Amino acid sequence: MLRSILRSSTSNASRRGFASGASPERKVAILGAAGGIGQPLSLLMKLNPLVTRLALYDIAGTPGVAADVSHINTGSEVVGYMGDENLGKALEGSDVVIIPAGVPRKPGMTRDDLFNINAGIVKSLCTAIAKYCPNALVNMISNPVNSTVPIAAEVFKKAGTYDEKRLFGVTTLDVVRAKTFYAGKAKVNVAEVNVPVVGGHAGITILPLFSQATPKANLSDDEIVALTKRTQDGGTEVVEAKAGKGSATLSMAYAGAVFADACLKGLNGAPDVVECSFVQSTVTELPFFASKVRIGKNGVEEVLGLGALSNFEKEGLEKLKPELKASIEKGIKFAHQN
Numbered sequence: 001m002l003r004s005i006l007r008s009s010t011s012n013a014s015r016r017g018f019a020s021g022a023s024p025e026r027k028v029a030i031l032g033a034a035g036g037i038g039q040p041l042s043l044l045m046k047l048n049p050l051v052t053r054l055a056l057y058d059i060a061g062t063p064g065v066a067a068d069v070s071h072i073n074t075g076s077e078v079v080g081y082m083g084d085e086n087l088g089k090a091l092e093g094s095d096v097v098i099i100p101a102g103v104p105r106k107p108g109m110t111r112d113d114l115f116n117i118n119a120g121i122v123k124s125l126c127t128a129i130a131k132y133c134p135n136a137l138v139n140m141i142s143n144p145v146n147s148t149v150p151i152a153a154e155v156f157k158k159a160g161t162y163d164e165k166r167l168f169g170v171t172t173l174d175v176v177r178a179k180t181f182y183a184g185k186a187k188v189n190v191a192e193v194n195v196p197v198v199g200g201h202a203g204i205t206i207l208p209l210f211s212q213a214t215p216k217a218n219l220s221d222d223e224i225v226a227l228t229k230r231t232q233d234g235g236t237e238v239v240e241a242k243a244g245k246g247s248a249t250l251s252m253a254y255a256g257a258v259f260a261d262a263c264l265k266g267l268n269g270a271p272d273v274v275e276c277s278f279v280q281s282t283v284t285e286l287p288f289f290a291s292k293v294r295i296g297k298n299g300v301e302e303v304l305g306l307g308a309l310s311n312f313e314k315e316g317l318e319k320l321k322p323e324l325k326a327s328i329e330k331g332i333k334f335a336h337q338n
């Protein structure tokens, strides 16, 4: 067991000296830390000055990743944990738990094709979260997000720890893509671009609201249709380009790091922290829905509405509902039956 736990050599004193100044100490755990997303995400979280302790958990490979990342001269302490028997220690005291554990797609597969394997992984990890860090903000990356978030909610409900303010499906990559594609088409500075993306995280359930994109640009209807389709198919574009070697990892690690940073800022009391996320929601008749969310000291402070939609977006919203509803129900059913 000892061999599976690797501590960084950074001293407490130097850690405090380097760390986050007046910010409170924050522990972040990454579950699936040795994977394609997990490794670059571990790197990016090691670079985040709001993190004081970084727990890297996986079923294999974490000693190496933790040793590697721990040599970076930023303030946080890095500890690697490997194997189920060390999951509790990885989670204890965590403020934010990021979950990129599970299998990725291969060409020809949908995200839902990952359900059979990933549902069980998510269920067991969330059972441990309920036991060891029930107050953590959970950032669910594992696909299919449209089902894994409802599974997590049911696991937490069963354990008596569910707080809808603390459970987030990470849809930030859809926003990252929408911003990039819009900036390219509209020929505006990508750093200034904002595009809300609502709905869910699979195919047509991903609904970018380009009518609300800023800075405003005069794009034709055809251009908006093409941008929407490219955003919806962004994951597949990467899966096909990787030709059997997995799905988005680097852009996802970036997106995961952006979202976790927003959670840390919100927890620390920063004002106006708003990101899109797939959360428990009353924005539509569906129990979970992605939209802009204000994040604060308790997690979700406010689920923001959709704003004015174009006719094209209104149609997209109605079209996505049956698929999203079915994915949510599939997750809930799985959690009840297993």
Ligand SMILES: NC(=O)C1=CN([C@@H]2O[C@H](COP(=O)(O)OP(=O)(O)OC[C@H]3O[C@@H](n4cnc5c(N)ncnc54)[C@H](O)[C@@H]3O)[C@@H](O)[C@H]2O)C=CC1
Pocket: 031, 032, 033, 034, 035, 036, 037, 038, 057, 058, 059, 060, 100, 101, 102, 103, 104, 105, 114, 118, 121, 125, 140, 141, 142, 143, 144, 145, 170, 171, 172, 173, 174, 201, 246, 247, 248, 249, 252
């Ligand atoms: N939400 C989003 O926007 C995105 C989600 N994803 C999803 O993220 C997941 C991970 O993708 P990759 O990192 O590319 O896969 P990967 O296969 O490279 O890494 C997954 C890691 O999870 C670990 N793992 C498996 N079972 C585990 C368990 N019970 N506990 C802890 N770790 C466990 C594996 O050992 C592996 O290191 C996939 O489900 C993928 O579809 C990927 C891209 C974007």
Ligand SMILES: O=C([O-])CC(=O)C(=O)O
Pocket: 104, 105, 111, 143, 173, 234, 235, 236, 238, 239, 247, 248
């Ligand atoms: O497409 C996939 O399977 C991975 C994913 O969720 C994304 O890249 O958006």
